[in-house]
Structure formats: structure tokens, C-alpha cells
Amino acid sequence: MxxxxxxxxxxxxxxxxxxxxxxxxxxxxxxxxxxxxxxxxxxxxxxxxxxxxxxxxxxxxxxxxxxxxxxxxxxxxxxxxxxxxxxxxxxxxxxxxxxxxxxxxxxxxxxxxxxxxxxxxxxxxxxxxxxxxxxxxxxxxxxxxxxxxxxxxxxxxxxxxxxxxxxxDDGDDVIRVIPGQQYDRFKENLDTFYGSGYRLTKDCDRMGFRLDGEVIEAAGGHDVLSEPTQLGSIQIPKNGKPIILLNDRQTAGGYARIATVALCDIPKLVQKRQGDTIRFEEIGVDRAAELYKAEIGKIRSDExxxxxxxxxxxxxxxxxxxxxxxxx
Structure with missing residues (x-):
């Protein structure tokens, strides 16, 4: 011992x-x-x-x-x-x-x-x-x-x-995200999602972060057939307030997903705490992959x-x- x-x-x-x-x-x-x-x-x-x-x-x-x-x-x-x-x-x-x-x-x-x-x-x-x-x-x-x-x-x-x-310096409030599975449902609200700041509430733990801020509406409703979840998925439940799913998340979810946090920004996100504000920025899948590979390279090269x-x-x-x- x-x-x-x-x-x-x-x-x-x-x-x-x-x-x-x-x-x-x-x-x-x-x-x-x-x-x-x-x-x-x-x-x-x-x-x-x-x-x-x-x-x-x-x-x-x-x-x-x-x-x-x-x-x-x-x-x-x-x-x-x-x-x-x-x-x-x-x-x-x-x-x-x-x-x-x-x-x-x-x-x-x-x-x-x-x-x-x-x-x-x-x-x-x-x-x-x-x-x-x-x-x-x-x-x-x-x-x-x-x-x-x-x-x-x-x-x-x-x-x-x-x-x-x-x-x-990893203290800025920008979290980069990739469009999610039900992204099209939120086309009328994307300016709100990307243009607003969202505050971490007291309900933030290893399962996920509940955010407070501008309400996001989904065309056709917020419910979907249950689908497998993934790290960083951003669900929009019926109250219109984003929930970011993290490591101890449920394995399946039934809320529409507007986006997914890029893996390279998960470390920055999980070091935020109650009361901190974050802002979302859209990037593509290829760019997200490049950024993740670059981050792994910096770690393994002892940069x-x-x-x-x-x-x-x-x-x-x-x-x-x-x-x-x-x-x-």
C-alpha cells in the first residue's frame, strides 16, 4: 500500500x-x-x-x-x-x-x-x-x-x-462543437445558440452539465426515439435549456441533439465550474479531428x-x- x-x-x-x-x-x-x-x-x-x-x-x-x-x-x-x-x-x-x-x-x-x-x-x-x-x-x-x-x-x-x-492559458469561454444528429430541427434558433452565453448551473457533475441561458426551440418537438449517447452530446430538452452529456452519462437518450462538443475542448469544458459562462462555436468534423490529433501530438511530444x-x-x-x- x-x-x-x-x-x-x-x-x-x-x-x-x-x-x-x-x-x-x-x-x-x-x-x-x-x-x-x-x-x-x-x-x-x-x-x-x-x-x-x-x-x-x-x-x-x-x-x-x-x-x-x-x-x-x-x-x-x-x-x-x-x-x-x-x-x-x-x-x-x-x-x-x-x-x-x-x-x-x-x-x-x-x-x-x-x-x-x-x-x-x-x-x-x-x-x-x-x-x-x-x-x-x-x-x-x-x-x-x-x-x-x-x-x-x-x-x-x-x-x-x-x-x-x-x-x-485555457481559460477562455469558447467551446467548439460539431452539428448534432437533429441539427436541422434548430435552424431557426442557431443564432441564439451560437450568439448567447450559457451559464453552468449547480446541476453539473460527471454525468453532465445543465446550462442556463436563452431557450432553444426545436421544430417538430424536442423528443426523439432513444439513441445511443456520446461524450459531449448537447441535448435540448423540453425546457429549451442545453444539457451536455459527459463521462457518466446514460447510455441512451431521447432528447433532440443540437451539437456535440469537439473532443479537443472537453478538457477545457470540464474544468469550468458553477457560475462560469461558455459560448459555443461551430466547426466541422474534419477540423475537430485535426485539432484532436494536434492535441495528442502536443502531449506525446512533451510540448x-x-x-x-x-x-x-x-x-x-x-x-x-x-x-x-x-x-x-
Whole structure:
């Protein structure tokens, strides 16, 4: 075991890339909502980019280190401290047995990802470690973490380098979308959809984001025969307010869909929080594919990384070991 949960935070789960190929059986894909942040945290450690991580939402967890381990974080900016000493996020951090690490409330963004060397080890369900709390499968018993839970890491010392994730601006409010299955029903309302801002309501979670703003009417009604859902689908129910379906969505839906969020903009979208406003911008399928491939290329070429000149996190365990030896 590598980490013991002292305080589980607001909503902390084990996630990986998600489980696919089982929607016909009623199982949502789940998986890390900000797939880019998960991949970056894993790459910092030299892990497989889809290794299981912890997803912490809005307010982070705290842990006792039960075995020497190396971690990395990415995503929302959450203050982090080791034994009360403030540390930097978005970098590699060696931890020693007996230390305590704690994450605070997100100061920017909504979701932070905690990776460990080798990835977290939990039983897989249908080939994935991802937690889907509504069906109670995957992750740590199919639920959010609780105080006293003990998490096992696959092992390894992680990356020995001094890289960190560079600061990049992802804070604008534009979300690019592809026309949806019932796009033609909304032709009289497209100026409203693309010209208005929509605010995230309190009803935003891993299943989907409910938005508030201008009402969108559908010619011929808002109901359709139930169809398979997909990540980023934007449904317009009878009240005319958009709902964006996300990782823990239902597997089929019966509301007309005006558009689908381009996969490249899902990381930006899921880091928004209640009260934030977004605006939609239409792009084509080919352009969306190009942007996604470009994003994957930037991740895999380490374009998001830079040299970390703050060696505090690396000096700390070395100083601790020297102090331990001197006390013998």
C-alpha cells in the first residue's frame, strides 16, 4: 500500500481512460473527465498515459504516505502541502513513508489528477479501473474514496527528471462543437445558440452539465426515439435549456441533439465550474479531428513540459533521509 486516505475530499475517485464497448449492455464509459490532465500527470512519471489516477473535484483529499512513492499532479490548481510545507503542483514529487500530503480547494479549475509511479492498482471491471458511482462498479469498490481506504501503487520510482507542466492559458469561454444528429430541427434558433452565453448551473457533475441561458426551440418537438449517447452530446430538452452529456452519462437518450462538443475542448469544458459562462462555436468534423490529433501530438511530444528549476521537492526527501541517518 502506498497511500492511506485521511480525508477523502469532496468527490475523489479512481479513473483511467474509461471502459468502452459496453454501452449496449448499459454501462457508461466513465473515465477521467479531463483526459489531457490525466495523460500529462502520467507522462511526468513515465507511466503508461492511461494508467489509473485519482480524480479530485473542487476540494482535494489528504493522505498518509505508507510507503515511499513518487507522485505527480495535473489539472486544476489546488494548493498542496507535505507535512504542512507548501509544495508546487504540476511536477514530480517524491514522498517518504510517514509523511502526510494534503490538497486544498481548487483555486483555478475544477478537477485535479493525482498520479503515482506505475499507476494505482484496483480490480478492473470490463477492462477498466474507472469508477462509475451510479452503477457501483470499478475503482475502489465502485464508490468515492472514504477515510481509511488504502491505495496500492503498481510500483517503480517514477521519473527522475525535473520537468513540470508549463502554465498555459485555457481559460477562455469558447467551446467548439460539431452539428448534432437533429441539427436541422434548430435552424431557426442557431443564432441564439451560437450568439448567447450559457451559464453552468449547480446541476453539473460527471454525468453532465445543465446550462442556463436563452431557450432553444426545436421544430417538430424536442423528443426523439432513444439513441445511443456520446461524450459531449448537447441535448435540448423540453425546457429549451442545453444539457451536455459527459463521462457518466446514460447510455441512451431521447432528447433532440443540437451539437456535440469537439473532443479537443472537453478538457477545457470540464474544468469550468458553477457560475462560469461558455459560448459555443461551430466547426466541422474534419477540423475537430485535426485539432484532436494536434492535441495528442502536443502531449506525446512533451510540448506541455518545461524544466522545473525549483528543486525543493527533490531536496526534501534527501534531507529527510540524511536527518534519519544522523539520528541513528
Amino acid at each position: 502506498a497511500l492511506k486516505v485521511m480525508n477523502p475530499g469532496l468527490f475523489t475517485t479512481v479513473q483511467d481512460m474509461g471502459r468502452y464497448g459496453h454501452q449496449a449492455e448499459g454501462f457508461s464509459p466513465a473515465g477521467a473527465m479531463d483526459w489531457r490532465a490525466m495523460m500529462l500527470a502520467n507522462r511526468l512519471l513515465g507511466n503508461d498515459e492511461g494508467a489509473a489516477v485519482l480524480e479530485m473535484t473542487l476540494h482535494g483529499a489528504s493522505f498518509e504516505v505508507t510507503k515511499d512513492v513518487t507522485i505527480a499532479t495535473a489539472g486544476a490548481e489546488m494548493p498542496v502541502a507535505v507535512d504542512g510545507r507548501e509544495m508546487k503542483t504540476a511536477t514530480v514529487m517524491p514522498l517518504m513513508k510517514g509523511e502526510q500530503i494534503s490538497f486544498g480547494g481548487a483555486e483555478r479549475g475544477a478537477r485535479t489528477y493525482l498520479a503515482v509511479a506505475g499507476g494505482f492498482t484496483v480490480p478492473e471491471v470490463f477492462g477498466s479501473a474507472s469508477t462509475h458511482t451510479r452503477s457501483g462498479i470499478g475503482g475502489f469498490g465502485g464508490r468515492t474514496l472514504e477515510s481509511g481506504d488504502r491505495l496500492k501503487a503498481a510500483g517503480g520510482n517514477g521519473a527522475s527528471g525535473t520537468g513540470r507542466i508549463r502554465v498555459f 506541455y513540459f518545461e524544466i522545473d528549476n525549483d528543486f525543493k521537492s527533490h531536496r526534501r526527501p534527501l534531507a529527510g533521509k540524511i536527518e534519519s541517518i544522523m539520528k541513528r
